[in-house]
Amino acid sequence: MSYSCPHCEQSRAELWHGFHADCPGCQARALARSPEFADSRRAGRQTPEYRAGLAAAGLTHEQVKAAALNDFTMNGKAEQCSQ
Numbered sequence: 001m002s003y004s005c006p007h008c009e010q011s012r013a014e015l016w017h018g019f020h021a022d023c024p025g026c027q028a029r030a031l032a033r034s035p036e037f038a039d040s041r042r043a044g045r046q047t048p049e050y051r052a053g054l055a056a057a058g059l060t061h062e063q064v065k066a067a068a069l070n071d072f073t074m075n076g077k078a079e080q081c082s083q
Contacts, residue, residue: 012070027057028067037064 007018008025019026031037036050046054046061054061 008070011072014072016072024059024063025067028059028063029071031057031059032064032068032071037068 005020005023005025007016007020008023008029010016010018011029019030021027031053034050034053036047036053040047040050054064
């Protein structure tokens with residue numbers, strides 16, 4: 001998933017706090033930074049709370065993992081996510 005909104009681009013380069021509500025990349029990045037995503041990573045599976053977040057945002061797990069891989073704050077840790 002590659003989006004070119006300014007916030008998506010900035011978040012790849014440095015720690016960045018900006019999000020556009022209507023940008024799917026920003027939504028995926030926000031979910032990738034959420035406690036629900038972190039809990040799923042620790043559990044080694046998609047938790048019900050994380051799946052609810054995916055459904056609410058209209059995103060797939062693959063989109064969130066891709067956003068996490070591109071997010072400066074995650075530093076490539078999304079590879080450890082459940083499949």
